[in-house]
Amino acid sequence: MDFRIFTEPQQGATYDDLLAVARATEELGFDAFFRSDHYLRMGDGDPGPGPTDAWTTLAGLARETSRIRLGTLVSSVTYRxxxxxxxxxxxxxxxxxxxxxxxxxxxxFDEEHRAYGIPFPPKRFDLLEEQLEIVTSLWATEPGETYSFQGEHYSLENSPALPKPVQSPLPVIVGGKGAKRTPLLAARFASEFNVPFPDPGTLPGLFENVRRSCSELGRDPDDIVYSAAFVAAAGASEAEFTARASAIGREPAELRVNGLAGTAAEVVDKLGALREQGVERVYLQMLDLHDLDHLDFFAREVIPQLGE
Structure with missing residues (x-):
């Protein structure tokens, strides 16, 4: 299993806060630092300094880290x-x-669109399909050639398709819980399929939908990494776990059902069960970005117990 740190900066974090988490992510041996792409705090509470832009943040972290992978979970097609x-x-x-x-x-999140004057059309799945087609095709266009596209929502004419990423192909993540269109998009475009905060017992079926779609398109289903994201809240004792749950405004009993929560032994058991359900990569959603000891706890007390 790969383990990645997943943050929600719109809840109140500066770039320096995120840099501290990213550096801890790298130093503690996690695979990657990911962040959401939102512009408004969700729920009540002090928004602190306000939002940070996802790709501006990742550009800064790209120069201030050296090993960890960096990305969004997920950018919205409405923003760019x-x-x-x-x-x-x-x-x-x-x-x-x-x-x-x-x-x-x-x-x-329609409220953030209203807050910052971003259009929020009611039907956006076709936007996602066209954006995936365009972005991946721009990167795949051979140097010296141009790329054109005519769709219902976007039109590109003789684009030089520059600049090129270093990676070819650059990994693309598609996720969700839809039963039809989402698996097909993952099979067509994604290197990874992610299920955010899955309901208990649903992962095998969701993964199987993607595998079936891959087979229908003539793609090897094992070409895709199958991942899931969970709220993380754990501690060396019940008191420490309860304190961490309280700090993020969640009930311990609910977190034990839906998150990666409790003592180290409880989390290890759940991760083992998730591995048996086909999960190859886990995103640990760390909601308290000032609790770097929490990352250390997972790195030292949880992950080593899983073995290879």
């Missing part, structure tokens, strides 16, 4: 035109020496 997104991601990949991954989705 696909041609601009392709340029941004390729440039950050260059800045990182080839360590970037793009998670792309439809977006869902």
């Amino acid at each position: 035109y696909p041609g601009i997104l392709a340029i941004q991601v390729a440039q950050v990949d260059q800045m990182s020496g080839g360590r970037v991954e793009l998670g792309l989705g439809t977006g869902w």
